[in-house]
Amino acid sequence: MTDAGVNFIPLLIVAATLASFIVSGVRARSREASDYGFGGRYIGRLGGGAAIASNWMSAASFLGMGGLLYLQGYYALAYVIGWTGGYVLLLVLMASQIRRFGKYTAPDFVGDRYASPGARLVSAAISITISVIYCTAQFKGIGMLFAWLFGTSYPNGVILGAVVAVSYVIISGILGVARNQQLQYAVLIVSFILPLMLLAHRLGYFWALPQFGYGVAIDDLAREFGIDFTAPFASGSLFEWLALCFTLMVGTAGLPHVLSRFYVVPNNRDARWSLVWGLFFIALIYWSAPAYAVFARLLEARGGMVPPPYAAEKMADIIVIKTAVMGGLPSWMIGILAAGATSAAFFTVAGLLLTGAASLSHDIYYRLINPRASETSKMAIAKGAVVALAAVVLIIALHPPGLIAEITAVAFALAGNTIFPAFLLGIWWGRANRHGVITGMLTGVLITFATPLFGKFVPVVAELFPLTSSAFIGAPIVIGIMIAVSLLTPPPPEEVRRFLAEQVHGHMEAE
Structure with a gap:
């Protein structure tokens, strides 16, 4: 690395932004393991919405989605529709119902609803795996950003970024406090849209609402250069898109760190x-x-x-930053954009590492191994788990298996094939039992990784269960297996069924 390669102004802005959040996190720090990742005061519906959005924004949203749209055009809108539609499904x-159960984590819900330590263990292992896969995508984004900021190679960037990210989590403790997340979202939205507005203005398009103004740029791409950005299935079939x-x-509806957001609101209406x-x-x-994707293609085409x-494909995951550079935005504006992208990745890494750590310290260590564990020992286990999980993620991220959004989609497929069916039937069907949920979740794991395991030997497996899209057929199969096995085995305990009928569905809270 040479000093000439360092982007000083963007680096200073990124460092200042992260430092401000570390200070904020330290001030809001909690010393209880019960708050290490999931705590936070309730701060109203609007504030809760900002906290949900901040909790959701990641390198996949900030960088990866733009990269896939840049590569695939219309086809990549499947990510926009899927990720937003998932929240409608969850709503x-x-x-x-999740709020009424009031459980602490996704494994907590599964373990208590199905009255099974085994189901809790399987769910915890799946939650940890989801965190590792999802974190790998974030580490790739962080690595690319740090490589660009410091003018160094990707491996050096990802190692440096990993060290900073883990330090960020350990030093600040609970960075997921809801009020802090409101501030995080404000930074994210300003840093993403302000450069876009300036970019649209410089290119001569409607800048006040660039989300609408870029439609003219799509027409210009087609008219001037013959690039059809709206061809529906140029990058895949209708089946693959669906x-x-x-x-x-x-x-989305089964992602553990998304589900945990509903445990801190006071009533169903606010949820x-x-x-x-x-x-x-x-x-x-x-x-x-x-x-961003359309402007990137237009700038490339006009510049020959x-x-x-x-x-x-190699640069797609950082095309948002490159678009700002190609568009001639000032360094301080590019720094603001880079700060938002880095913050999005860091916030998500913090949430995911804490989710995985909570599964290890709370759902496995405390609930299954040592129920008498003190808060101090649980906190020590949680912090050790953060470091251990980060080390595993770093090793994988040094040779990432795909684009940021594609890696993230695998985590969603695993959640959709396992956690989602367990929650859906656990909430809406009182007859679902531990035998059904354990069998179903294990089947879901097998379905998720069927393509890398069996795709080469049985080609039809790769066609029916694509690695990023396996839940389309997989989730219904898992739900069917859970129902069949539950009907063939004894029903769950009567107290569980009574709680479900009386407390979850039997009354409505005052709204």
């Missing part, structure tokens, strides 16, 4: 309205990502710098 099917949309929807506001705040980012496919 309709589970938000209020499978990806469905998988991302059910995966629903927080989710509605969260969906709106998330959509502001998602409506903006396609504009259209890269070959392999080169385009």
